Amino acid sequence: MNKVFVIIGPPASGKTSIANRLASYGIPEMVSHTTRQPREGEINGESYYFVSKEEFAKMDLIERVNYSGQYYGLSKQEVLKKVKEQPLSIVVVERTGLEQLKKLLGERLESIYIMIDDTTIIDRMLNRGQSNETIQRRLEYAQKNGEFNHWQLTDYVVKNTKTIDSAVRQVMAIMGLSVPAVEQ
Numbered sequence: 001m002n003k004v005f006v007i008i009g010p011p012a013s014g015k016t017s018i019a020n021r022l023a024s025y026g027i028p029e030m031v032s033h034t035t036r037q038p039r040e041g042e043i044n045g046e047s048y049y050f051v052s053k054e055e056f057a058k059m060d061l062i063e064r065v066n067y068s069g070q071y072y073g074l075s076k077q078e079v080l081k082k083v084k085e086q087p088l089s090i091v092v093v094e095r096t097g098l099e100q101l102k103k104l105l106g107e108r109l110e111s112i113y114i115m116i117d118d119t120t121i122i123d124r125m126l127n128r129g130q131s132n133e134t135i136q137r138r139l140e141y142a143q144k145n146g147e148f149n150h151w152q153l154t155d156y157v158v159k160n161t162k163t164i165d166s167a168v169r170q171v172m173a174i175m176g177l178s179v180p181a182v183e184q
């Protein structure tokens with residue numbers, strides 16, 4: 001049975017970094033649509049499909065969410081194609097996305113929460129070049145929406161408080177994949 005792993009967690013917990021590293025090991029990620037502006041280094045069609053609010057409203061999506069003022073959603077085509085063609089794929093979403101995908105995919109779906117502490121989140125958002133105002137808005141949204149408790153909803157929890165290598169190794173072990181040797 002082809003499997004899908006959902007990666008979920010608070011802002012700047014490392015979901016994208018982990019997904020990118022997995023992609024470099026050949027594990028494909030479902031690409032979703034968003035109305036937010038690309039961050040530095042993000043590529044249309046790889047990180048997201050970046051679309052206008054008008055385009056987003058017309059899309060055939062299996063789930064859609066307004067997250068902190070921007071829209072996000074996965075197309076039916078993207079989900080069905082990955083599930084059909086890929087023995088293992090990953091997808092990064094927030095809570096409602098996890099719930100919708102669970103309904104749609106049932107036993108095919110497993111979920112991993114990326115855990116991080118408040119101080120490290122702030123450091124990483126600052127390193128990502130985000131303004132104090134954006135950081136405050138994102139943290140308030142995460143707090144209000146219970147994102148620091150969503151580990152209760154997932155099958156597994158991985159702490160990303162050490163190196164990204166360490167987090168990726170834990171995720172790969174959960175997926176039952178052989179973990180690449182650490183480079184000396």
Ligand SMILES: Nc1ncnc2c1ncn2[C@@H]1O[C@H](COP(=O)(O)OP(=O)(O)OP(=O)(O)O)[C@@H](O)[C@H]1O
Pocket residue numbers: 009010011012013014015016017018124125127128160161162163164165167
């Ligand atoms: N283990 C780590 N050690 C040091 N820096 C890290 C680690 N994991 C991620 N980062 C850095 O932290 C920042 C946030 O990571 P990332 O963008 O992957 O988080 P995210 O969970 O996808 O965030 P968001 O949901 O807000 O988009 C990035 O600058 C990334 O390079």
Ligand SMILES: Nc1nc2c(ncn2[C@@H]2O[C@H](COP(=O)(O)O)[C@@H](O)[C@H]2O)c(=O)[nH]1
Pocket residue numbers: 008009015032033036063064065067072073074092093094095096097098
């Ligand atoms: N339900 C969905 N959530 C999504 C989707 N794509 C991303 N996300 C989540 O949104 C927030 C914000 O993401 P960011 O890249 O702007 O920081 C984060 O929690 C993502 O996991 C989606 O298609 N559906």
